[in-house]
Amino acid sequence: MAAIEATQVSKRYGTLTALDRVDLTVAEGEIFGFLGPNGAGKSTMINIFLDFARPSEGQVEVFGLDSQAETVAARERMGVLPEGYDVYDRLTGRQHMRFAMESKDAEGDPMAILERVGIDEAADRQAGGYSKGMAQRLVLAMALVGEPDLLILDEPTTGLDPNGARAMREIIREENDRGATVFFSSHILEQVEAVCDRVGILNDGELVAIDTIEGLRASVGGGTKLVITTAGFEEGYLADLRGIEGVESAWIADAETGRVEVTCSNDAKLDVLVALDDRGVDVTNFRTEEPSLEDLFVEYTGGGD
């Protein structure tokens, strides 16, 4: 059974379409990265998983439970770090944990989890005085209560320093090793690239790609990127480059230094350089790169246009 099974999920606010017929399956036991620029609809999708928002069309099942009709049963199996939350100012960290444990009917030592996320020293302080990063760790700790089968983390590294972000990735891996499915959203590529088994890229409410990272890389042409430093390149030439057989995409990476990037098959590399020469463009330097996820991201989310 899939951990998450979304079928043709659409969400419209008036004339604005936040999600457009998204199909998504997250298998049990995988770490799934939900990637997309801000405003792409990631949080809307997660809010539908949690029944915070109702889809205009389509439906979502979590471990076979309807996310709307059986929302409480579905959420009993989840640990959630939502977006746009606020902690209870007057309750201490420990009281937050007790509340989460009571809510989930879970046994255990709240301090052990607070230690794991690194805020055990602040356990008896009111959460109203926590920094953003501490609040984020506290809510992560609440999500971990009761060893949930599915962790839903919406932009989990927001407000964390690099150390905190690394600790977050470790926790994600540990939870996954324990057997939990992890679904997390991010607009930060490194986060996703570092831990995910599979990635879905959401852009403008549409799921534009869904695959393993290797699979995504393979889907981009021959898997090569040309980074060319030029003099005299004009924007109009991009269309010409894209017209070359074997070229997937071309964009200006840095207009000031005249850096142009082209993803293409191996065979097309020379054709690209020849085409530039034909147009009187000086190639001052060039190198080839394996495409990073960033390039994929840029390509899929239209940043290269």
Add this chain to the structure above:
Amino acid sequence: MAWRTIAKKDVREVTDSRTVTWGLAFLVFVFFVGGYVLPLNVDDPTTADLPTYMADAVGLLVPLFGLLLGYNAIVEERASGQMTLLLALPHSRLDVVVGKLVGRGAALVAALGGGILLAAALVVYPFGSLDPLALAGYLLATLLFGVAFLGIGIAISTLTASKQTATAGAFGVFFLFVVLWPQLPDILALVLEELGLADGGLPDWALFLHGLEPGMCYERVLEGFWADDPSGAAVGPDAPWYLGEWVALGLLGAWSSGPIAAGYLRFAGTDL
């Protein structure tokens, strides 16, 4: 029983708030003063004198504190994002509304019940007498009255995601029911007389309409069930049945449950 968890947390939060504790303490204090002063002004004081003696204070303060406790119960958490945290845990929206009603209801009932019992004790000791049945009735009716306004407050809180709108709504209800409503009979009588539909008094249907307001229901319940000889247009011997105390009690019950039920349905049907 998830609502219990929410109710417990809510009681802890509410009693941690200085504004709320002071407000509820003030409510108890008002009953204390009433119970202390009553025997000085009434011959042969008995606890059955309490309702009439406290009527003005109760009619003003109970709606005020009921609404104040209720109007931000949901919307405050919703606007700040605490509701997001709460509903990320396995609670239903019904758990949330019931938990809030029970939690805040407990705080209100404790203050109101404590105040009434304190006042009753002061009336009884050393010179007065206890009328247990009337006291129990007074206690129950007043608690129901309080819960009605708490329910209206929470209902307002479920209808909107904006704290300002909720504040305006609570203020509007208070103004309508507590300030404007007592003036309504005079206005109605004047209008009806102008139209030639009545002369001087109000017809029964107009009395019924005016009697729908929770405060009016509360008064009629007290008057009808426990006054020695009920009088007046509504509960007097000649009054029609639908102006009587049983209907008033039913209406008060409806005020305690109807608005909050409607509020829940609205809250359950909207995106967070």
